[in-house]
Amino acid sequence: MRAKPSIYLFLLPGGLIFLIFFVVPTIYGLSLSFTNWDGLSPQLQFIGFANYAHLLTDDSSFHTAIGNTLKFVLTVVIIQSTLSLILAIYLLKNTKVNIFLRTLYFFPTILSSVSVAFIWMFIYDSNIGILNTLLGDVGLQSLQASWLGDQRMAIYCIAATEIWAHTGQLLIIYLAGLQQIPHELYEVAMLEGASRWQTFRKVTWPLLAPATTIVVAYTTIQSFRMFDLIFAMTDGGPGNSTEVLATYIYHQAFQYNHVGYASAVSMLFMVIIALITMAQFGLLRFRSLKSA
Amino acid sequence: MRFLRIPVIWAYALVIAVPVLVVVESSFKSLATLYQDPLWPTKGMSGQSYQTLTSQVPLFRYFMNSAEVTVVSLILIILLGSMISYAILRLPRIPSMIVYGVFAVGMMIPTQVNMIPMYLEMARLGLVNSRIGLILVETAFLLPICVFIIGGFMRTLAKELLEAAKVDGSGEWQMYWRIAMPLSMPAIASAAVFAGVIVWNDLLFPLLLIKSNDKDTLPLALLSFSGQYQTNYPVIFAGVLLASIPMVVLYVFLQRYFIAGMTAGAVKG
Numbered sequence: 001m002r003a004k005p006s007i008y009l010f011l012l013p014g015g016l017i018f019l020i021f022f023v024v025p026t027i028y029g030l031s032l033s034f035t036n037w038d039g040l041s042p043q044l045q046f047i048g049f050a051n052y053a054h055l056l057t058d059d060s061s062f063h064t065a066i067g068n069t070l071k072f073v074l075t076v077v078i079i080q081s082t083l084s085l086i087l088a089i090y091l092l093k094n095t096k097v098n099i100f101l102r103t104l105y106f107f108p109t110i111l112s113s114v115s116v117a118f119i120w121m122f123i124y125d126s127n128i129g130i131l132n133t134l135l136g137d138v139g140l141q142s143l144q145a146s147w148l149g150d151q152r153m154a155i156y157c158i159a160a161t162e163i164w165a166h167t168g169q170l171l172i173i174y175l176a177g178l179q180q181i182p183h184e185l186y187e188v189a190m191l192e193g194a195s196r197w198q199t200f201r202k203v204t205w206p207l208l209a210p211a212t213t214i215v216v217a218y219t220t221i222q223s224f225r226m227f228d229l230i231f232a233m234t235d236g237g238p239g240n241s242t243e244v245l246a247t248y249i250y251h252q253a254f255q256y257n258h259v260g261y262a263s264a265v266s267m268l269f270m271v272i273i274a275l276i277t278m279a280q281f282g283l284l285r286f287r288s289l290k291s292a
Numbered sequence: 293m294r295f296l297r298i299p300v301i302w303a304y305a306l307v308i309a310v311p312v313l314v315v316v317e318s319s320f321k322s323l324a325t326l327y328q329d330p331l332w333p334t335k336g337m338s339g340q341s342y343q344t345l346t347s348q349v350p351l352f353r354y355f356m357n358s359a360e361v362t363v364v365s366l367i368l369i370i371l372l373g374s375m376i377s378y379a380i381l382r383l384p385r386i387p388s389m390i391v392y393g394v395f396a397v398g399m400m401i402p403t404q405v406n407m408i409p410m411y412l413e414m415a416r417l418g419l420v421n422s423r424i425g426l427i428l429v430e431t432a433f434l435l436p437i438c439v440f441i442i443g444g445f446m447r448t449l450a451k452e453l454l455e456a457a458k459v460d461g462s463g464e465w466q467m468y469w470r471i472a473m474p475l476s477m478p479a480i481a482s483a484a485v486f487a488g489v490i491v492w493n494d495l496l497f498p499l500l501l502i503k504s505n506d507k508d509t510l511p512l513a514l515l516s517f518s519g520q521y522q523t524n525y526p527v528i529f530a531g532v533l534l535a536s537i538p539m540v541v542l543y544v545f546l547q548r549y550f551i552a553g554m555t556a557g558a559v560k561g
Contacts, residue, residue: 007464010379011391014372014435021410021432022398029409039412087304090297101301103547104308109554110539112493114511115532118518119311122318122525128330130314137331164307172555196294218558225402228495232515246404253408254500266405277400 032263039259051264062265064240065248068155069224072244075159076223081215084167088174089204102175105168113165113228120161121233124148148234151241158233158242162223170215177211178204210284217280221273245269319529326526341526342534345517351534353506354513359538361423361498361509362491365430369438369487370480372431377443377476378468392443398436403496406433411500421503429501430491438483441556445479446472485546485553492539510535 033051037044055062087105091098108116123130124147132144147157181204189199227246230236236243236251243251249269253262318326320337328334345351376395380388410429411420419425449472457467473480498512508516514531521527543550 004464007379007382010375010382010464010468014376017368017372017428017432018395018398018435021413021429022401022406022435023394025406025409025413026401028413029406032409032412039408083304087301090301101305102551104305106547106551106554107308107312107543110489110493110543110550111536112495112511112514114493114495114514115536118514118525118528118532119315122315122529123311125523125525128327128525130311130330133330164311168308169554169558172551173559176555214559221402225404227404228511231495231499246402249404250407259408259412263408266408270401270405273402273405274400 029263029266032260033267035260035263037260038257039253040257044260047260051261052268054261055264055268061240061243062248065243065245068240068242069244071155072159072162072226073220073223075156076162077216077219079159080163080167080170080219081212083163084170084215085174085208085212087167088171088178091171092175092178102168102171105171107168108165109169111165114232116161116165117229117232120157120164121148124157149238151238154234154238154242158226158230159223161229161233162226165229166219166222170219173215173218174208174211177208181207213280213284217276220276224269224273224276315529316533319526319533321526323524323526341524341530345527345530345534349513349517349531350506351513351531354508354510355535355538357423357507358492358509358511361426361430362488365427365434365491366484366488368427368431369434370442370484373435373438373483374442374446374473374476374480375468376435376439377446378472380439380443381446381449381472382464392439395436395439399440403433407496407500414501420501421507422501423507426497426501426509429497430494433497434487434490437557438487441483441486442476442479445476449475479556481549482553482556485549486557489539489550489554490557 034046034048035044036047036050091102111119122128126132126144126146126149129147131147135141135144145153148154185203185207186199189203194202225246226244227250230242230244230247231250234242236247245265246269249262249265252258252265314331317333317337318330319341320339321334322336322338322340325334325336376391380392382388383391414420414425414429417425419428453471453475454467457471462470493511494509495511495515498509499515502508502512505513505516514528514535517531518528
């Protein structure tokens with residue numbers, strides 16, 4: 001059944017908006033990354049790969065941002081994927097209590113990051129924060145800290161906030177994966193006298209591989225591009241201890257007017273995200289081939 | 293580790309619920325009583341901070357700004373996204389794959405990559421500080437993911453339905469509007485929830501594009517009045533709560549759609 005040529009008209013309105021507001025800026029950004037433009041002056045110079053060379057070799061604040069991003073990503077990915085898997089296994093059955101708890105866990109996902117940021121700034125507040133108050137109440141004054149005000153701890157505190165906000169969402173992805181595992185396999189495992197741990201290792205874990213890949217890739221990308229929470233909670237501080245790639249780009253472009261330079265950071269950022277995404281697809285295909 | 297199940301699931305329930313409850317409670321305290329006892333209810337709780345907030349901040353206007361941006365963007369995203377999905381379904385093989393490929397690549401490019409050139413382009417087009425500009429940008433950035441959700445679903449529709457309509461002499465528009473779109477409602481609902489939550493809660497694009505206070509969306513307004521009230525948590529929390537109410541109400545009534553939609557977005561993204 002051939003479509004009429006008029007079918008191309010269906011692409012027109014959406015395609016135009018996408019072209020003007022997405023494709024054009026992306027290409028424009030690539031060309032800006034080869035300039036030293038400040039975003040204001042009328043003339044700009046093409047400086048070849050100088051921005052990239054400077055970034056990779058001697059911009060220490062960029063390297064700090066990379067380091068902070070990695071700390072943040074690793075903390076979030078490891079804890080969030082593990083926690084959401086454990087909780088998904090615990091809440092697998094569709095009982096009333098489990099459905100209620102899933103709904104509760106999911107709840108923070110619908111809040112804006114700005115709201116989540118305020119809730120957690122109150123938790124971490126060094127004077128009247130919930131965390132320090134609770135620690136004081138149970139006699140653990142020695143563990144009280146200034147949390148977001150502490151250069152070493154701040155990035156991990158924000159990571160904890162991100163974990164709080166999105167674990168419930170990842171739980172649902174794991175749940176969908178778990179519910180697809182045929183029940184007979186568990187019955188066989190039980191008949192064979194397998195322990196719970198063996199059943200998990202030999203049945204659940206391998207069959208859950210697609211869900212795990214999705215969860216890990218999604219969390220990795222989401223935490224790599226984290227902007228809102230950090231912008232609202234610390235804006236990169238104290239010092240530059242919570243400056244990550246996304247806030248670094250924003251600050252370079254809109255605070256210091258290093259538009260050309262920030263564009264170069266954006267392009268590196270895009271390459272990193274693209275590599276992760278391709279690794280995800282590759283891994284998924286590899287695993288589905290292996291299990292086929 | 294079955295014995296850990298009950299303690300773990302209820303402990304985590306507390307981790308989620310306690311901060312939210314304390315925030316609700318704190319919004320009814322005064323700053324002084326909050327300092328006395330940040331955790332437990334105190335005497336003399338009142339709606340004072342709500343009064344302070346609503347008398348000094350035009351919250352209703354911000355609410356309407358957010359609502360306008362979200363509703364118009366959603367209509368555009370769903371309409372244009374489902375039209376593109378339909379075209380992908382009907383186009384000859386090669387053009388169809390090209391269109392699909394372009395949107396697949398688009399999905400991989402994070403917002404933060406485009407923010408600088410997008411801002412400069414908007415400035416040149418005179419679309420900075422206009423809601424229309426914000427709407428068009430939100431639409432462009434969310435189209436790829438919605439094409440994935442809706443297009444992926446449309447592919448599973450029975451070809452016979454469209455063929456039957458074709459025999460009846462229906463044009464492409466009628467086949468889209470009368471058959472493909474209504475049958476794709478589950479996917480459209482998912483895409484709408486996913487895009488709706490993102491646009492409603494978005495901070496980055498409004499932060500970049502909205503320059504005058506009276507056009508602020510709720511998240512942007514929250515951020516700017518938190519600067520004004522510093523650590524006056526009761527007032528800030530009153531704002532957080534009022535700003536969250538629409539989503540919370542929708543979530544309570546449409547849980548299933550929210551969970552399905554947000555997850556569909558995550559899995560495809």
